[in-house]
Amino acid sequence: MRGLCQRLALYLALCLSLLLYVTPASAASVLAIDYGADYIKASLMKPGLPFDVLLNKDSKRKIHSSVAWKNGERLFGQDAYNLAARKPQDTYNHMKYLLGAPANADIVTYYNQISTSTLVASSRFTVAVPQPGGRTWDVEELVAAQLAYIRQLATDAAGEPVRDAVITVPPFFSQFERDALADAAELAGLKLITLVSDSAGVAINFAITRQFTSTPEYHVIFDAGGSSTRASVVGFSQDAKSKSLQVALKGVGWDRIVSGTEFTRRLRDMLLQEFTKKHPSVDIRADKRAMARIWKEADRVKGILSANNDAVSHVESLIDEIDFRTKISRTDFEAKCKDLAPSFAKPLSDALASANLTMNDIKSVILFGGNTRVPMMRRALDAAAGADKIAVNVNADEAAVLGAALHGASLSHSFRTKDIKLIDVLPYDVQVAYAAEAKDGGASGRTIHSTAFASGSKTGTRKTMSFKRHDDFNLAFQYKQAIAPGYPTEFLETRVEGVKEALANITAEGGSEPVIKATLALSESGFISVPEAVAVADAKDDSIAGKLKGFFGDKASSSSESVNETPTASETAAKSTKTLSIPLTVSVKYPTVAPMSLEQKREARTRLQEQEAKEAAIAMREEQRNGLEGYLYRMRDLINADEQTPFVKCSKPSERAAISKTLEEVQEWFHEHQDTADTKTLLEKRGLLQILENPIQHRYKEIEEFPSALNESQKWNFHTRMFLKEAVANLTKEEEEGIEGKFTREELEGITKTLEEHETWLAQKVEAQRKVKMDEDPAVETKEMRERAKVLELHLQRLIGKKPPRRKIPSTSASASFTTPASSSTATSSTRAGGHEEL
Ligand SMILES: Nc1ncnc2c1ncn2[C@@H]1O[C@H](COP(=O)(O)OP(=O)(O)OP(=O)(O)O)[C@@H](O)[C@H]1O
């Protein structure tokens, strides 16, 4: 209970602080998605909406990261997760594991152990999933479908299309995995503001309600999730000058296997072992349905064991009508995970080592992720960090997505947020390989490896590398160490092209000692690329400006963004030189796992849109089917109602007979065709009855409306009469006194005519209506009554709004002091009571 209150208080504090820190600069919205292997959490930041986690249609704050096929339609969240027990091959969970994975990577073998679904290799030798009875979808396409589902939730909440998104990734995600997720986001119609590490999201969420000084305060974000465990050392400080909050990631550590999924896998194996002990002749592992059900049960039992010493597992009719029941103790479960125990807290020590810090430098270890609720994890962390340093002061499920939303908002420029500067880091050493050039300008056959970005490099930075080259050359990027078993290390090959032509141009311009400068970028999202390359050289500057520059010295600084570039001849040359710079072409090749090509993305987008359109059509048909079913019930009730009901009173027996006959026909048709009929036919069938029902409903509606329409018409007749009485009297007096009145006689005659016409018309219609029976159509439509009353009202308002003539001597009895009734739509203040005149 105390924990709940504490969490509530924290949550309220966060909401309050966000109100203070976030104000909209314009009306765009930002969607943050924490794409977990087990649960997706999303948050929408939109002016006018409370900043919170997005709920799905079942009001769930965390959404099962599952997608399934049912009768050609896709299911998401809980619906998809639940389907696994009945249709195990049609349900896909934990797709995150497969993002950017080569089809033969160890993680694919692992996935096959935890899943009952089928995987195949895609055309890019990544992973694809066959739809039962349908086509095969790349993993990116199914993840895109999940993201599009979240986008739709956001769009529904925002009431407008939501496009801009920030998505969280584990800090250890390689370029392969980042590419795959970015492709999925693109297919889902999202515009990626940035990828952000989930630890960074948690760190921002933690920092937003706290104060820091200029001396960095170090904390560790320990995220034990469904697919992995990771720790990030984060330094929090406030910039002394700008007062901006600095959130700087200093080092990361991770384990790709220790996870909630692995715990569930081990518990599942314990249950399987128990089952096989009791039923040795039953091959439960061969039964996908039973395997899916026992997985779900293992996950449930795992949760119970976090709070209890033992748990009873019970699955009815698990396989071959066998009811499975067993008891699992926490001690046995922990024994089953014993070999993993040394790895539980290892990400923490790895993160400290990579940040070059010790536990003594750390103020607290902030727990995040569902797997931190497992007692053996907690004990391992208590032992590694000291129990007093363990902090449970962020929401273990939502902190990452809320922090990511704040970060996205600050980057989108649509909001004014508290000034937070996030500095994230690359967790791997990335080196660049290129062929050394022989002295004669040809290929030497030797490959040079040099560090492109060392682990710990800040994201969002660029550097320039200079090369002496005479011809086109390749820059191949690779991770220095293996990122995960079965993944290649080479991920990107760029070719700098057009070198010969550029050098020839430089020579023609009088340039000497040309060098090729390639810009290497490590983006905010953690992608490495070569955005540009140029050939540069100095040439003698014969222009007058050049000569003057040479005389006085050039104070202008180099425009290069280089962070570690070797000084070239151009920077040390005499000042009477000019710099020649010729852009080169940089082409890209993927030597191993390729992201989707533009063409593949286009095709995938089309396929997804076709699927969405198909599902929308199915949903529409279903809506019409349900609508018609309800309508038929309603019509049956109306027809069979007693004589005192409005429907019977307002309809003739012949009309009801006609409805009865059509109703019977439509009902009969419905029972036979309801599952196959298309939307158009369903609508047509409904239309057959509606055409008969509408006149009756119209009569009733008119009867109901008539008194108020009549009242409105009479009200304006009355007000106009009152006005005329006073205005005519005033005018007569003014004429006698020889002064100019507010209204002319023609004006008053004009409104008298409008009034009399309206009165006459109304009297005739009211008389005619009086003779109309309830089951007959009205003699006058209330719509027309209101329109005619409006004509009179506007005429009156026009006169009342008229400015009175200027008078030298104020008179106390001059103009009409009539004001329009309170209900008037165009209230005026032409003449106040007591005879005050407006200027
Ligand atoms: N009380 C609990 N006891 C044991 N395990 C729990 C408990 N609550 C949640 N979990 C486990 O935590 C995991 C989900 O945690 P979380 O939502 O942080 O993961 P995720 O964000 O989906 O995964 P990831 O970020 O690693 O991709 C699941 O394996 C779930 O079984």
Ligand SMILES: [Mg+2]
């Ligand atoms: Mg997570």
